[in-house]
Amino acid sequence: MSPAAEDGPDLEALPGGVRAAVEAILMVADEPVSEYEIAAALVVPVASVQRVLDRLRAEYDGVGTDPGYDGTLAPRGFELRSTGAGWRIHSRSEFAPVVSAFVAEGQTARLSQAALETLAVVAYRQPVSRGRISAIRGVNVDGVVRTLVQRGLIRELERDGESGAVLYGTTTFFLEKMGIGSLDELPDIAPHLPGIDQIDHYED
C-alpha cells in the first residue's frame, strides 16, 4: 500500500461522510462487526466510529440527534444491536410477527427436488463451493443453497484458499435427519460414475 493510500478513503468527499460509510458496512456485513474493524477499514479513530455507532443507534430508534430538527423522528424498521461479537443491523424486534409471516410465506415443510439434489451434491462432494454445485447441477443454485443453510442442513465451512469461495458441508442436523452417525455411513454411489471426472473439469 502506498503512503497515500494509508490515509484511507476520502470519506468527507463521499455522500453522507463517515456516518454513511459506517452504515454501508453495517448494512451488508454478513456477520457482526466490531468498531475496531470498522475503524481499520475506514482509517478513522475508533472513538469516532464509536460516536457514529451510538448516534446511528439512537437515530434508528427515533431519538433525534439533529439539533436543527424539532419534529419527532419515527423509529425505523431496523435497529442497531451490539453484542460481544460486534454490531449488527436487525429488523426491529416489534416487527417479528410481520417478518415471520414474510419469511414463512411460501415455505413448505418438505424439501423441493432441487433442494434435495443440491443437498446430495454437498453431501457427497463436501467441502464444495456454490460455483461447483452450479456446474454439476447446470443451474444457478444460490437460492437453494440459502434455503438449505436456513434449514440447518448445510453450513459454511471455510473459504477455499485459492479462489476465496465459501465452501459448504453438511451439518450434524443432516446426519440426524438421515439417521446415520457419520458421513461414512452414507451409501456408496458408484465411484466410477461416468462423468464425475468430467465434472471436476467444469470447475470455475
Place this chain on the structure above:
Amino acid sequence: MSPAAEDGPDLEALPGGVRAAVEAILMVADEPVSEYEIAAALVVPVASVQRVLDRLRAEYDGVGTDPGYDGTLAPRGFELRSTGAGWRIHSRSEFAPVVSAFVAEGQTARLSQAALETLAVVAYRQPVSRGRISAIRGVNVDGVVRTLVQRGLIRELERDGESGAVLYGTTTFFLEKMGIGSLDELPDIAPHLPGIDQIDHYED
C-alpha cells in the same frame, strides 16, 4: 386464512407504522422482493406499499419527504433499488471499496468477452436458440451458453415449435445484475446496427 388473520397485524400500533414494517421486511429479505409479497405479508394494499417504497428510496438518497423538516437530509450509506427482480437494499455504490472486505461472498467473477457477447445476443434476440447465437457470433457457443445458465443469467425458456431447438432468454437475476426494471431499459441496439431490417430478412 381466517377472516381475523386477514386484518393482519395492527401496524399503526407499532413504532414507525407501515413504513417501518416495510423496512423490517427489507432487512431480512435475502433476495429482491416484490411489492406484492410485502403487501401480502403486511395485509395492506399494494398501492400503499408502493408509496412507502418510493418514499423510502427517496429518503435513503437524501431527498427529504418529511414536510415538517427544513434541514438537509444526508444520504444514507445504503440505497433501496428496484429492478425487474424486485426491491432490495444495497450498500451505496460509492462505498464499495470499504464494504467489500466485510462480505464473504465477494464480487462474482467477471464474464469473459465470449460470455458477454453471447449474453448480449440472448438479451436482444430472445427467445433464441443456440444455433442462432452461433450463427451470429460465428463460433460454437454451447460451452458459453452452459456457463451463462449456471450463473443464472439466462435460462431455457421453451422449445421452438418447428425445429424443437431449446430457446433461451434472460432471467430476472440478469435484470437485477443490470439494475434495470425490464428488458425495455436495455441500451438501444439500433444505433449500432445499421440495416437491421435487411439482417432480419436474411436470417434463418
Place this chain on the structure above:
Amino acid sequence: MHPEEPPGPPGTGGFAVQLEDFAGPFEVLLSLIAKHELDITRIALATVTDEFLQYVRALHEIGSTRALDEASEFLVVAATLLDLKAARLLPRGEVEDEEDVALLEARDLLFARLLQYKAFKEVAVLLDERMRAESTRLPRSVPLDPEVAAVLPELDWRTTPQQFAEIARSVFTPRPGAPAEVGVDHLHGTAVTVRDEAEILAGLLEDGAPRSFRVLVADAGSTLAVVVRFLALLEMYRDAVLELAQEQPLGELTVRWTGAGTGWTADRLSEDAGDAGDAADAADPADGGPAPHAHPSPDAARLVSGASA
C-alpha cells in the same frame, strides 16, 4: 484467457489482435478491418482476407490450440472469406444470371453478418459497463435471526439414505439429452474441398490451353463449388502453377496452366490450407470449459459454406 500462449503468432507482419479477449473469427476479421481502416461495407477486403489466411496458417504452424483450431469456427470464417473474395469479382448492378444473384446475396449476407456481429459486440461492452457499475452496490444478504428462522415450518424429512444416494447418483450422471441440439444453422450444403476442386482444375487445364473461369466452373453444379473452385485457383496461383489474365477490370478471367514439370499435385494444398481437423479435441477457448463438438470433425481443407443459407 490463454496467458501461457504468446501474444501473437510469429510471421504475421506485426498484426496484433486482442488475443486475451479473443472471442472468435469475426473478432479477428473485424480487428483486421479496423487496422486497415476499411469501411466494413466496402468490398476492398482483399488485404484483410490474405492476412487472415496467413494468421490462421501461422496459428496452425505453432501448434496453437487457440480458437481457430476449433473446426466449426474455422469453417465459418473460411466460408465467409471465400464468399467475400468471390463477391469482389462481381460488378455492382450487373446481375445477368442466377449465379451472380446468388453471389450478390451471399455478399450482402456476409456483410450483414459482420455488421450484426459488430453491433452485438458493441452492446456487449455496454452490458459489461452496466453490470460492473451495478456490482459496486452490494446487496444485503444476511443470515436470519434464530427467532425468525424458528417460524419456518418444521422440516418433514422422508428420504432414506438409499433414496438419497439414488438422487446423488442421478445428479452425477451426465444428462444425455441436454446438448442434443447441434448448431448447424450456419453450416449448409455438402462438403466441397479445395483440394478436390484444385484437382479438377488441374485436369481441365493440363493440356496447356488457356480457358476462361466461366468455362472452368461450367460444371461446378452449385454456388458453393464455384466459390471453392475460385479459392483453389488462388491457391494454385500462389503455388505458381497458373497464369491469370484479365484484360479489363471485371472482364473475363483467363487461366493457363504453367505447372507442367513442376511435380505439383493437389495434395500439396491440403498441407498448408489450414488443417482444422487435428485439433478437434481442443477445449473451447470461449469459456475455458470443454465443449462437446457440435460439428463433425472435418477433413483438413474441407470447406462448408456459411453463405448459402
